[in-house]
Amino acid sequence: MIPRYTRHEMGQVWSDANKFAKWLEVELAATETLAEAGQVPRDAAAAIRARAKIDVAQIHQLEARVKHDVIAFTMAVGESIGDPAAARWRRSRRRALVALRHDLQ
Numbered sequence: 001m002i003p004r005y006t007r008h009e010m011g012q013v014w015s016d017a018n019k020f021a022k023w024l025e026v027e028l029a030a031t032e033t034l035a036e037a038g039q040v041p042r043d044a045a046a047a048i049r050a051r052a053k054i055d056v057a058q059i060h061q062l063e064a065r066v067k068h069d070v071i072a073f074t075m076a077v078g079e080s081i082g083d084p085a086a087a088r089w090r091r092s093r094r095r096a097l098v099a100l101r102h103d104l105q
Contacts, residue, residue, distance in 0.1 A: 028052065
């Protein structure tokens with residue numbers, strides 16, 4: 001969006017920070033659903049919910065290296081969790097999401 005022609009509020013809707021926040025909401029909901037189905041331990045889902053954060057600058061740095069926005073996003077979120085046991089479930093979700101995204105394209 002061209003900033004000088006965009007209202008601040010609308011610009012925020014299309015910002016990377018908002019995009020990644022929405023992606024995180026989806027990831028958290030999916031992880032909690034998998035926990036309810038018994039595919040992810042409930043304590044891991046709770047740790048992910050409590051600790052997962054987005055850092056737009058870090059995501060952009062990772063994307064420049066790995067050349068994939070979703071992988072960069074999930075790597076950054078996994079690092080923010082700080083709990084190797086919980087982050088393990090994030091890596092499994094990342095592989096599933098990348099495969100799904102590839103199938104949809």
